[in-house]
Amino acid sequence: MSDTEAALWNPPASTRSAEPEGLAALRAVPLFHELKDGELKKILRLLHERTYQPGEVVFREGEPGAGMYIIKRGVVDIVIKLADGTEKVIASLTDKQFFGEMALLESAPRSATCVVRQRTELLGIFQPDLQTLIERDSRLGSKVLWNLATLMAGRVRAMTESMRAQRTGGAEKK
Amino acid sequence: MSVESARLIPPEQELTLGQKVVRTVVALCALALVCALLWLLRFLVTPVVLAFLMSYVLGPLVDLMEDRGLPRWAAVLICFGVGLGLLVGVGAALWPSLDTWLKETPKVGEKSVFEIQLAKRLDEWEGALSGVYHQVDWRTIFRELRDVLETQRKGLMEGLPKLALAALSNAGTFLLAPIIGLFILLDGSSMQKAVVSLVPNRYFETVLVLLHRVDRQIAAYLRGAASESGLVALLLTVALFAVGMPNALLFACIYGAANVIPLAGPVIGTGAGLLFSLLDPNAPSAGVLLAAYGAVYVVDAMFINPLVVGKNLNLHPLTIIVGISIGGNLAGILGMLVIIPLIAIGKAILGTVMDALRQRALV
Numbered sequence: 001m002s003d004t005e006a007a008l009w010n011p012p013a014s015t016r017s018a019e020p021e022g023l024a025a026l027r028a029v030p031l032f033h034e035l036k037d038g039e040l041k042k043i044l045r046l047l048h049e050r051t052y053q054p055g056e057v058v059f060r061e062g063e064p065g066a067g068m069y070i071i072k073r074g075v076v077d078i079v080i081k082l083a084d085g086t087e088k089v090i091a092s093l094t095d096k097q098f099f100g101e102m103a104l105l106e107s108a109p110r111s112a113t114c115v116v117r118q119r120t121e122l123l124g125i126f127q128p129d130l131q132t133l134i135e136r137d138s139r140l141g142s143k144v145l146w147n148l149a150t151l152m153a154g155r156v157r158a159m160t161e162s163m164r165a166q167r168t169g170g171a172e173k174k
Numbered sequence: 175m176s177v178e179s180a181r182l183i184p185p186e187q188e189l190t191l192g193q194k195v196v197r198t199v200v201a202l203c204a205l206a207l208v209c210a211l212l213w214l215l216r217f218l219v220t221p222v223v224l225a226f227l228m229s230y231v232l233g234p235l236v237d238l239m240e241d242r243g244l245p246r247w248a249a250v251l252i253c254f255g256v257g258l259g260l261l262v263g264v265g266a267a268l269w270p271s272l273d274t275w276l277k278e279t280p281k282v283g284e285k286s287v288f289e290i291q292l293a294k295r296l297d298e299w300e301g302a303l304s305g306v307y308h309q310v311d312w313r314t315i316f317r318e319l320r321d322v323l324e325t326q327r328k329g330l331m332e333g334l335p336k337l338a339l340a341a342l343s344n345a346g347t348f349l350l351a352p353i354i355g356l357f358i359l360l361d362g363s364s365m366q367k368a369v370v371s372l373v374p375n376r377y378f379e380t381v382l383v384l385l386h387r388v389d390r391q392i393a394a395y396l397r398g399a400a401s402e403s404g405l406v407a408l409l410l411t412v413a414l415f416a417v418g419m420p421n422a423l424l425f426a427c428i429y430g431a432a433n434v435i436p437l438a439g440p441v442i443g444t445g446a447g448l449l450f451s452l453l454d455p456n457a458p459s460a461g462v463l464l465a466a467y468g469a470v471y472v473v474d475a476m477f478i479n480p481l482v483v484g485k486n487l488n489l490h491p492l493t494i495i496v497g498i499s500i501g502g503n504l505a506g507i508l509g510m511l512v513i514i515p516l517i518a519i520g521k522a523i524l525g526t527v528m529d530a531l532r533q534r535a536l537v
Contacts, residue, residue, distance in 0.1 A: 048367065048382070050375060055184050059379070066379040079182045087182040113183045128386035136241050
């Protein structure tokens with residue numbers, strides 16, 4: 001994974017220490033970047049807390065996605081299936097990192113499988129919750145959507161750079 | 175970071191035939207247990223259903239007030255207060271006509287004003303028809319009609335104390351509904367979260383999305399139907415008042431409530447008003463009334479329904495007719511009123527569940 005890609009998976013360092021664990025986890029997620037405490041608390045009320053055991057699958061590649069997960073505590077692997085049938089871990093994520101945010105916008109099939117490596121506590125926010133948030137608090141909903149759009153733009157830029165690098169590398173080899 | 179390996183993803187658990195049989199048996203037993211429990215607690219079904227209906231209708235108002243910064247408990251109490259105020263207001267407006275009606279209720283051996291009026295009208299109709307169509311034996315026909323009406327009257331008079339007793343014994347049920355509704359409005363989202371938290375991880379996302387879709391469908395339908403009924407009742411009150419119909423509010427409320435039933439509802443509502451106009455000399459003529467009801471029906475069909483109800487659940491006319499027959503057979507007028515929303519809700523749930531399961535390749 002390139003540095004730019006890694007930056008998109010990784011949260012910024014948490015600046016506060018004496019706050020509830022859920023709130024700290026939320027603050028670390030770029031999707032909720034620059035939200036006030038009151039706003040974060042509103043989002044916290046929407047979250048679903050789930051506990052997974054090692055080896056358990058959170059979602060599988062190809063299943064319709066419904067939302068994103070924030071790791072409160074634990075480790076998960078993001079695994080893709082390659083054309084030759086082998087499987088490849090594209091990211092190992094731990095505390096306060098997040099995954100599956102694309103599913104907040106569309107119910108397209110998941111592009112990878114998420115497998116839990118240690119006992120993991122996840123906070124899930126789902127499309128219906130985001131819709132409710134937008135309907136009930138359009139100001140806060142807009143902030144979250146803006147952050148999501150910024151995040152997606154970053155992903156597209158990273159992907160474009162990666163493809164350009166691959167193409168340049170290929171041309172040099174020729 | 176990238177790790178490649180032949181098997182990193184645990185395979186999906188394939189059940190053996192024995193496991194499938196055991197699971198099916200357990201699921202069927204659980205279903206039977208739930209059905210038995212529901213049967214045992216059937217006295218709670220009506221208040222719980224009423225409470226949910228109430229929470230769906232009042233929910234958006236409570237949410238709106240909460241979003242404006244009011245504590246949820248205060249928003250719920252205000253909504254309940256306003257709802258209660260509206261009920262008391264409508265009751266107070268209806269009271270004079272009900273009071274007159276009660277005062278007119280005859281003592282044993284006496285006849286009510288209504289009965290005297292009915293007898294007078296029947297005599298008038300018999301005389302008028304006998305004058306035009308001599309070949310028909312109107313005397314016999316009207317005698318039989320009077321016999322039928324007398325039997326019905328006796329049945330009603332004898333049944334009234336039983337009806338009053340049944341209403342009193344069910345008072346607890348109707349008191350329970352707002353109490354349950356209050357708690358659903360206060361803690362509905364926490365209750366839903368608690369239920370979802372019991373779902374195994376494998377089915378969690380599916381159940382969550384499904385619950386949300388069903389919730390939206392039901393909410394849209396019920397809020398639409400409630401708003402449409404309210405607006406139609408308001409409009410008809412004005413129209414009936416304008417044409418000088420006695421008890422305009424009462425008949426508008428009957429029409430508004432019946433309007434929940436597609437197709438048959440407006441007919442029932444109009445029928446009640448027309449029947450009254452035939453018997454009450456103070457009521458406007460049937461033609462004027464029909465024009466008032468017709469105008470409101472057109473406004474409803476052209477403007478209110480498309481604007482307020484929005485997405486129609488498209489129930490087939492045959493479904494409506496069969497539904498109304500079953501509802502009427504099971505619980506009379508109340509059954510007819512309740513059955514169509516229940517069928518609509520059932521259709522929404524089934525459609526959504528099947529969609530979601532198909533999407534997730536579970537069926």
